Amino acid sequence: MELKSENACFGGTQGVYTHKSRATGTDMTFGLFLPPEARDGMVPVLWYLSGLTCTHENAMTKAGAQAWAAEQGLALVFPDTSPRGPGVADDEAFDLGQGAGFYVNATEDPWARHYRMWDYVTEDLPELLFDTFPLDPERQAITGHSMGGHGALTIAMTLPERFRSVSAFAPICHPTASDWGQKQLTAYLGDDQEAWDAHDAAFLMRERGFDGPMLIDTGTKDQFIDLLMPETLMQEVGQRRQQAVMRLQPGYDHSYFFVASFMEEHVAFHAEALYA
Amino acid sequence: MELKSENACFGGTQGVYTHKSRATGTDMTFGLFLPPEARDGMVPVLWYLSGLTCTHENAMTKAGAQAWAAEQGLALVFPDTSPRGPGVADDEAFDLGQGAGFYVNATEDPWARHYRMWDYVTEDLPELLFDTFPLDPERQAITGHSMGGHGALTIAMTLPERFRSVSAFAPICHPTASDWGQKQLTAYLGDDQEAWDAHDAAFLMRERGFDGPMLIDTGTKDQFIDLLMPETLMQEVGQRRQQAVMRLQPGYDHSYFFVASFMEEHVAFHAEALYA
Numbered sequence: 001m002e003l004k005s006e007n008a009c010f011g012g013t014q015g016v017y018t019h020k021s022r023a024t025g026t027d028m029t030f031g032l033f034l035p036p037e038a039r040d041g042m043v044p045v046l047w048y049l050s051g052l053t054c055t056h057e058n059a060m061t062k063a064g065a066q067a068w069a070a071e072q073g074l075a076l077v078f079p080d081t082s083p084r085g086p087g088v089a090d091d092e093a094f095d096l097g098q099g100a101g102f103y104v105n106a107t108e109d110p111w112a113r114h115y116r117m118w119d120y121v122t123e124d125l126p127e128l129l130f131d132t133f134p135l136d137p138e139r140q141a142i143t144g145h146s147m148g149g150h151g152a153l154t155i156a157m158t159l160p161e162r163f164r165s166v167s168a169f170a171p172i173c174h175p176t177a178s179d180w181g182q183k184q185l186t187a188y189l190g191d192d193q194e195a196w197d198a199h200d201a202a203f204l205m206r207e208r209g210f211d212g213p214m215l216i217d218t219g220t221k222d223q224f225i226d227l228l229m230p231e232t233l234m235q236e237v238g239q240r241r242q243q244a245v246m247r248l249q250p251g252y253d254h255s256y257f258f259v260a261s262f263m264e265e266h267v268a269f270h271a272e273a274l275y276a
Numbered sequence: 277m278e279l280k281s282e283n284a285c286f287g288g289t290q291g292v293y294t295h296k297s298r299a300t301g302t303d304m305t306f307g308l309f310l311p312p313e314a315r316d317g318m319v320p321v322l323w324y325l326s327g328l329t330c331t332h333e334n335a336m337t338k339a340g341a342q343a344w345a346a347e348q349g350l351a352l353v354f355p356d357t358s359p360r361g362p363g364v365a366d367d368e369a370f371d372l373g374q375g376a377g378f379y380v381n382a383t384e385d386p387w388a389r390h391y392r393m394w395d396y397v398t399e400d401l402p403e404l405l406f407d408t409f410p411l412d413p414e415r416q417a418i419t420g421h422s423m424g425g426h427g428a429l430t431i432a433m434t435l436p437e438r439f440r441s442v443s444a445f446a447p448i449c450h451p452t453a454s455d456w457g458q459k460q461l462t463a464y465l466g467d468d469q470e471a472w473d474a475h476d477a478a479f480l481m482r483e484r485g486f487d488g489p490m491l492i493d494t495g496t497k498d499q500f501i502d503l504l505m506p507e508t509l510m511q512e513v514g515q516r517r518q519q520a521v522m523r524l525q526p527g528y529d530h531s532y533f534f535v536a537s538f539m540e541e542h543v544a545f546h547a548e549a550l551y552a
Contacts, residue, residue, distance in 0.1 A: 007528075064340040257283035260342070261286045
């Protein structure tokens with residue numbers, strides 16, 4: 001593992017690291033914010049999964065999360081959104097290939113070789129992080145934005161024993177029925193739509209739910225709201241009587257101005273679960 | 277004036293506008309954050325001047341200032357750092373020409389025609405802003421980062437009746453004696469070093485000072501600290517008995533991670549002066 005940069009930040013440290021990933025077979029870069037408390041012992045971890053076109057860097061520089069993580073004594077992990085590099089398959093579209101891994105293990109060519117973001121985020125990167133840094137594996141929570149909100153929700157519902165709480169900013173809620181989903185799931189997983197269901201938050205809510213608190217914010221002026229389909233997840237949350245706070249925020253759009261505006265509440269929400 | 281974008285942000289609005297500037301003779305773009313209170317009446321204004329290579333956008337997306345401005349009911353103005361465009365003189369170096377206006381009115385060719393950032397920030401843009409938006413010209417404060425800290429300090433000391441308070445993050449303090457200054461002042465203002473003094477914060481502190489509170493933060497690990505020369509301004513502040521808080525922050529560097537870490541305190545500092 002190689003340290004790429006390190007900046008003092010809100011009394012803690014914002015680091016960027018590159019490592020060889022077994023899951024993707026490529027070099028992967030991630031950001032890790034350690035709060036001041038990490039100097040004295042293990043701290044809880046909040047994972048932040050980013051959206052389409054993002055790298056590890058966007059949320060790290062634009063979401064304003066470190067201020068609140070420092071206040072609450074939480075570490076923040078910012079993984080990349082796909083494998084990258086000259087030998088890695090890509091597509092001209094912004095919403096397929098590099099920057100658009102969708103947090104799945106691809107089974108179809110040409111993606112299957114490197115696009116294993118599910119394994120990267122749930123196995124490979126956790127192993128490295130908990131081996132290397134003073135992070136408490138017993139206290140993890142997960143959040144994300146847009147495609148990353150989809151990732152956070154599907155991962156949390158699949159591994160509920162790992163995450164004490166889950167939240168999302170403008171998540172893709174029902175990718176199996178949306179143009180943000182059908183295209184990518186077809187490319188990565190093939191035409192068999194049964195394989196898609198494991199990566200559909202609305203479907204997982206119907207089948208499994210989540211054993212803990214859930215917080216979801218979407219802006220009423222989100223320019224992609226028809227692709228996100230928050231109503232599908234709200235319906236399933238209601239049907240299941242899932243413990244959840246589902247909010248539509250008046251006037252907010254899909255940008256990081258929206259994410260930053262509600263970051264304090266999301267971090268405080270997770271801190272409450274992590275310190276319970 | 278043309279609205280380029282508008283995003284809901286912390287209950288207020290982050291707008292980006294382009295207008296024809298009389299001062300520079302070019303189109304200029306700026307960011308303006310209006311807090312929720314601006315819907316009901318005039319609000320105070322905090323100017324934020326950015327550093328080398330920045331546009332109006334860097335601080336707007338990375339400094340985390342809107343959270344605190346919304347809390348305090350302040351507007352934030354984010355001007356660009358130079359004129360721009362195909363007809364505007366430029367240089368291959370990152371620290372001269374476009375993105376590096378240094379907040380002076382150039383007198384030398386080829387810069388004199390468009391590089392009038394002093395007039396832009398002190399005359400042209402204020403006129404437009406106070407004519408157009410619910411901003412209170414009687415309640416203004418100014419801050420900035422690096423080259424923008426230099427701009428904030430020199431403008432505030434030259435127009436002390438306009439600004440109730442001044443602060444800076446890692447400002448260039450003594451450009452007439454630094455490689456961040458001598459090169460640009462020579463290019464923009466010519467070889468006559470007397471013309472430079474009006475744009476040197478340490479010199480202005482010796483000659484004039486500032487009639488109000490001043491707050492300056494610089495990181496002890498700032499990679500450009502030898503170019504910033506904070507010690508020169510600290511010495512003049514001490515000599516003058518200027519009301520000031522001069523801080524060297526242990527471990528912090530020159531990045532926006534540093535700026536964001538202390539933004540809450542700077543905004544609160546200005547709010548105290550603006551609401552006094």
